[in-house]
Structure formats: structure tokens, C-alpha cells
Amino acid sequence: MKPGQFTYHAPRELGEALELLQEFGDEAKVLAGGQSLMPMLNFRLARVDHLVDINRLGGRLGEPRFDAGTITIPALVRQRQLERSEETARVLPVLTEALRQVAHPQIRNRGTICGSLAHADPAAELPSVLSVLDATFTLVSARGTRTVAAADFFLFHLTTVLEPDEILLEVSVRRPPPNQFSAFREFATRRGDFALAGVAALCEVDGDGVVTECRIAAAGVAPVPQRLRAVEGLVTGSRLGETSASEIADAARAEVEPTSDIHASATYRSRLTGVLVNRALVDIRTKQEAAHA
The missing domain is CATH 3.30.43.10 (Uridine Diphospho-n-acetylenolpyruvylglucosamine Reductase, domain 2)
Structure with missing residues (x-):
């Protein structure tokens, strides 16, 4: 058609x-x-x-900015551009990991970071990643400019706070501290398909390896990226690996209420979320250990 x-x-x-x-x-x-x-x-x-x-606007809208305290991704930055960026892989590895899972290279060659966020498909990778990164969204219109926190940007399936006359001009995140470790995990039936569920996670640890802050968001199990607060509470205040995998999985499953469709049942998606959370935390622990080896 x-x-x-x-x-x-x-x-x-x-x-x-x-x-x-x-x-x-x-x-x-x-x-x-x-x-x-x-x-x-x-x-x-x-x-x-x-x-x-807006592709002819070009200029600064097509180049990411890696400043001393903030990473800014303007409206025309392509997904493939950041996926291949060594600076992104070093500073925001969770974003690089997630971008590698987005559809196919041909799609990522044209698709933009901000476009995916504005589209707000709850099964997409980037909304959950920018949620755990506590991103700030800058919206611009002829009326002026406003900023919106990631937690307030997504309203419902394919629905955001963007007004009809607004453009998502850029999204920015604070530069992570050296004691922050992150991971992204998802599962799709075929490479390039929308994931049945996905998980973005990050942890900050102190000098003794105790988690001082944990943020986890699930994709594909709710109308918007869903923060898993109960799991975050279980992990925070302990060392990674101290809380049993079964306890973490149970907490994750209890928090999500996905719907069934032709691809997977709600029960399957709930169980899958628990598995993916544990895998992401294992990845984080492995990175933490490697950093201190």
C-alpha cells in the first residue's frame, strides 16, 4: 500500500x-x-x-555532543552513528548494547535516536535505556522550549507528552561516574524482531562493592518503560550476587502485568522478564569484577 x-x-x-x-x-x-x-x-x-x-536542518542536530558532564543526542543523530561510536561505547555502553539489538542495520542507518523515543513503542529498546539513564528530553516549539524528565515523557502506548507543534530537539544524560556499570538484555524469536521482553539495568557501587544505586527498566511488558522498583530495592544495599536469583526473578515477575498476544502469553513474558533481569545483573557483576581485576 x-x-x-x-x-x-x-x-x-x-x-x-x-x-x-x-x-x-x-x-x-x-x-x-x-x-x-x-x-x-x-x-x-x-x-x-x-x-x-527536518533532515535539511542538519548542523548541530546531526552530531552528538560529549561534554564534561553531559552527553547530548540531538534530533538527527542516527542509531547506527551512535552504535559505531567508540566514545558512546566507552561512556554509555548500555546504549551501544541496546542499539545493536534494534531491528536491522538498514533500519539503524536511517532511524534516529530521538525518532524512536518520540514514537514511544513500549517494546522498543531505547525508551527503557533512556529511562534508566534518567535522561532529560528537550522539546521545542514556536512557543518556546521546555525540558521533561524521562519518567514523565512516556504516557501510554505510542503516546508521549509531545504536543502537535513540538519537536523532540535533543535528549541528554549525565556522564556516568566510573563506579557505574550497566547492561541490556532482551529476547526476540528472530533476530531483528521486536523483543518479547527486554531489560535495561545499571548499578553504582561503592569501594566495598555494595550497590548504592540501582535502576532497572523493562520493555515490552507495559504501555511505557516500566521501572522495577521492588527489584531495585532488593539489589540496593547489598553486593551483586548476594540476593538469590530466584528472589530477584520472583520480584520482577510480581511487578509486571504484560498482556498476551499471538507472540507470547502474559505468563511467558512475566517469567522472561525475571530471567532477563538476572542475566543483566550477572552481566553487570562481570563488568564490575573485570574493572577491579
Whole structure:
């Protein structure tokens, strides 16, 4: 199938793009990578009267910034670009691990980080990763700029706080301290498919190896990335490996309430979440031990 008729706009300045969005409101959509939007238009799952292509804005919107205290990912940074970045692998390894699981290389060549976040598919990898990284989202419109915490950005399945006239300009995270270790795990029936469930996790440890902070988010088991607070509480205050795997798995399963579909039952997804949480924590422990070897 092909999309319905629409008017194509290719602004060359951010201000011009924002004016178009302000003028057309709900009738317009932003095109960046197009790896989510275009299939939806082709299958008539979404309709649009005005398509605002921001790819010609370029400049700083296409390059990540690794500053002293913050890593910033603007709207036109491609997934493949960060996946291949040595700086990203060194500073934000959990993001690199997750990007390698996103669909296929052809998709990642065009798909943008911010586009995936704005699309907000709860089964996608990046929303859960940016949630555990406590990212800050910068939204811009002709009315001005506002920042939103990751915990407040995702509202429901494919729904965020973005207003029709706003663009997700960039997402930023604080540079992790050296005592922070992270991991990403997911399971899909075929390479490149949406995962049946996924888990992003990070832990900060003190000099004795005790976890001082733990953040874990699950993907594919709720309408938004779900923080597993009970599991975080079990892990925090102890050394990794001290809490039994069965206790952690039970806590994870008790927190999630996934739905059944043609790919997996709710029970299977719940059990899978427990398995993935334990695997992610084992990965973190292995990295911690390697760092102190």
C-alpha cells in the first residue's frame, strides 16, 4: 500500500519547521529517519496532511555532543552513528548494547535516536535505556522550549507528552561516574524482531562493592518503560550476587502485568522478564569484577 495524499515540506531552518508545525498542528507530522512513520503511513495506520521533513536542518542536530558532564543526542543523530561510536561505547555502553539489538542495520542507518523515543513503542529498546539513564528530553516549539524528565515523557502506548507543534530537539544524560556499570538484555524469536521482553539495568557501587544505586527498566511488558522498583530495592544495599536469583526473578515477575498476544502469553513474558533481569545483573557483576581485576 501507499500513503494517502499529503503536502511535503522541507524547511532549511529550525524556526521555519516550528512555524509549519504551529500552523498545521494535528494535521502535520515530523519526518526524521522515517523508519516508524513511513510504514505506518504506507499501511494507512496513520494519516497526515502535511509532512515536515527536518533532515535539511542538519548542523548541530546531526552530531552528538560529549561534554564534561553531559552527553547530548540531538534530533538527527542516527542509531547506527551512535552504535559505531567508540566514545558512546566507552561512556554509555548500555546504549551501544541496546542499539545493536534494534531491528536491522538498514533500519539503524536511517532511524534516529530521538525518532524512536518520540514514537514511544513500549517494546522498543531505547525508551527503557533512556529511562534508566534518567535522561532529560528537550522539546521545542514556536512557543518556546521546555525540558521533561524521562519518567514523565512516556504516557501510554505510542503516546508521549509531545504536543502537535513540538519537536523532540535533543535528549541528554549525565556522564556516568566510573563506579557505574550497566547492561541490556532482551529476547526476540528472530533476530531483528521486536523483543518479547527486554531489560535495561545499571548499578553504582561503592569501594566495598555494595550497590548504592540501582535502576532497572523493562520493555515490552507495559504501555511505557516500566521501572522495577521492588527489584531495585532488593539489589540496593547489598553486593551483586548476594540476593538469590530466584528472589530477584520472583520480584520482577510480581511487578509486571504484560498482556498476551499471538507472540507470547502474559505468563511467558512475566517469567522472561525475571530471567532477563538476572542475566543483566550477572552481566553487570562481570563488568564490575573485570574493572577491579
